[in-house]
Amino acid sequence: MSYYVTTPIYYVNGEPHLGHAYSTIAADILARHMRQRGEDVFFLTGTDEHGEPVTQEAEREGVTPRELGDRYAPRFRQLAAKVEASNDFFIRTTDDGHMKRVQEIVQRVYDNGHVYEGVYEGWYCPRCADFKTESELVDGNRCPIHKIELTREKQDNWFFRLSTFQQPLERLFAERPDFVTPESRRNEALAFIRQGLQDVSLSRPTLKWGVPVPWDTEQVIYVWFDALLNYVTALGYARDGEDLTERYWPAFHILAKDILKFHAVYWPAFLMAAGIDPPKRMFIHGYLLMEGHKMSKSLGNVLDPDEVIAKYGADALRYYCFREVSFGQDGQISPAGFEARYEAELANEYGNLANRILSMVGRYRDGTVPEAEAEIELAADFEGAPERVPQLLDGAELTQALEEIWRLVRRLNQYVEETRPWDLAKDPAEAERLDRVLYGLAEGLRVTTLLLHAYMPESTSRLLEAIGEPGRELSRFGSRDGGQRIESLPPLFPKIDA
Ligand SMILES: [Zn+2]
Numbered sequence: 001m002s003y004y005v006t007t008p009i010y011y012v013n014g015e016p017h018l019g020h021a022y023s024t025i026a027a028d029i030l031a032r033h034m035r036q037r038g039e040d041v042f043f044l045t046g047t048d049e050h051g052e053p054v055t056q057e058a059e060r061e062g063v064t065p066r067e068l069g070d071r072y073a074p075r076f077r078q079l080a081a082k083v084e085a086s087n088d089f090f091i092r093t094t095d096d097g098h099m100k101r102v103q104e105i106v107q108r109v110y111d112n113g114h115v116y117e118g119v120y121e122g123w124y125c126p127r128c129a130d131f132k133t134e135s136e137l138v139d140g141n142r143c144p145i146h147k148i149e150l151t152r153e154k155q156d157n158w159f160f161r162l163s164t165f166q167q168p169l170e171r172l173f174a175e176r177p178d179f180v181t182p183e184s185r186r187n188e189a190l191a192f193i194r195q196g197l198q199d200v201s202l203s204r205p206t207l208k209w210g211v212p213v214p215w216d217t218e219q220v221i222y223v224w225f226d227a228l229l230n231y232v233t234a235l236g237y238a239r240d241g242e243d244l245t246e247r248y249w250p251a252f253h254i255l256a257k258d259i260l261k262f263h264a265v266y267w268p269a270f271l272m273a274a275g276i277d278p279p280k281r282m283f284i285h286g287y288l289l290m291e292g293h294k295m296s297k298s299l300g301n302v303l304d305p306d307e308v309i310a311k312y313g314a315d316a317l318r319y320y321c322f323r324e325v326s327f328g329q330d331g332q333i334s335p336a337g338f339e340a341r342y343e344a345e346l347a348n349e350y351g352n353l354a355n356r357i358l359s360m361v362g363r364y365r366d367g368t369v370p371e372a373e374a375e376i377e378l379a380a381d382f383e384g385a386p387e388r389v390p391q392l393l394d395g396a397e398l399t400q401a402l403e404e405i406w407r408l409v410r411r412l413n414q415y416v417e418e419t420r421p422w423d424l425a426k427d428p429a430e431a432e433r434l435d436r437v438l439y440g441l442a443e444g445l446r447v448t449t450l451l452l453h454a455y456m457p458e459s460t461s462r463l464l465e466a467i468g469e470p471g472r473e474l475s476r477f478g479s480r481d482g483g484q485r486i487e488s489l490p491p492l493f494p495k496i497d498a
Pocket of ligand 1: 127128143145147
């Protein structure tokens with residue numbers, strides 16, 4: 001089976017920040033997890049380099065839009081690498097391969113009769129690069145997102161007949177209840193569709209920075225269609241001489257709630273107009289909020305991803321983002337919150353557990369995992385985990401899946417306290433029990449670490465190597481016999497002093 005996951009592509013009008021990292025890490029966890037399940041995965045991220053937000057920023061800085069893109073696109077590429085994203089391709093909408101294919105698809109929509117010429121008049125937000133309907137305006141005539149005052153604009157445009165897709169979209173939402181998740185976002189998109197869809201402009205006459213409309217090169221294609229099409233165009237040229245579209249399309253999109261309407265309404269309609277299947281699914285996430293943050297001793301009062309990664313490693317950041325805030329909702333994050341979870345959960349509950357198990361196998365069994373059968377009370381708690389976690393991640397429920405996994409981490413800690421291997425080791429009559437306990441702990445650690453691998457690829461790889469696990473595929477508790485050599489390991493998540 002193939003699995004194609006995407007992040008939104010990011011505007012090159014400023015430095016990347018934690019919000020960008022958040023979407024990218026989410027998609028990466030899914031990509032890595034699916035690879036562990038043996039799926040044929042393609043993971044795409046990249047930059048959106050056309051349109052008004054980019055030209056405006058370029059003007060402010062006194063450079064051309066292309067220069068701005070050339071400056072920032074590498075930063076986004078570096079950010080992806082820094083957070084350990086395993087993307088298979090990085091698209092830039094200024095790529096020739098993208099622009100050529102955008103023109104082909106837009107031409108197809110035109111040929112299929114879904115485009116006409118007209119005049120658009122409405123409230124326009126240059127920061128959104130979008131017209132707002134009367135009902136969307138707030139405080140008189142302000143953008144609901146940017147809160148800036150909007151002006152009425154009149155433009156000769158090519159229009160996309162979005163209105164004719166109301167029924168097909170309603171049918172799509174009815175046939176595929178999980179097309180958009182979480183459900184609150186699905187309802188929001190559906191309400192927007194049901195209130196009646198208006199045609200939307202497909203081109204901009206006033207802007208030169210973009211993909212020319214193939215039949216009217218005086219205009220450029222509206223940046224939103226140009227950008228959305230990246231999800232399809234990339235498959236056409238990501239691999240030299242190979243078209244991956246058949247192999248990977250349709251995609252699973254990860255995106256933030258501010259771009260819901262474009263992805264859940266415009267995008268599937270436009271694809272249908274071009275004769276292309278709509279996306280498989282999309283998951284809409286919320287924002288990480290950093291208001292009223294508490295100071296931490298080593299990170300100050302701003303959670304800066306670069307600083308966190310430099311001090312604690314990318315794994316810790318990846319973990320924290322999905323542990324602290326339920327994926328799909330808005331939630332507060334803070335440097336102090338990060339530090340608390342790092343110490344209590346990563347350093348103690350998981351890192352310390354790993355070191356305890358490694359050292360007990362070292363001390364009591366000379367570094368070899370005993371060949372024994374786990375005790376039933378431990379084995380029972382692991383039953384079903386290799387099914388529950390994938391099921392949650394099929395729906396991009398990253399926080400709930402992590403909670404499932406963490407329950408196993410806590411169970412292992414509890415099992416150590418219950419069985420007290422250090423006492424068993426003093427009594428030769430308990431040798432067989434100790435074998436079973438140590439086997440169960442090593443096996444539980446292995447299975448749990450494989451489940452955690454998608455979230456924290458670097459540290460889990462070190463641990464898996466230390467316990468003699470060469471594979472990365474998900475594994476059932478009890479499926480590996482003992483007998484492996486175990487090596488000791490420096491703390492996975494060392495205590496950090498300010
Ligand atoms: Zn706006």
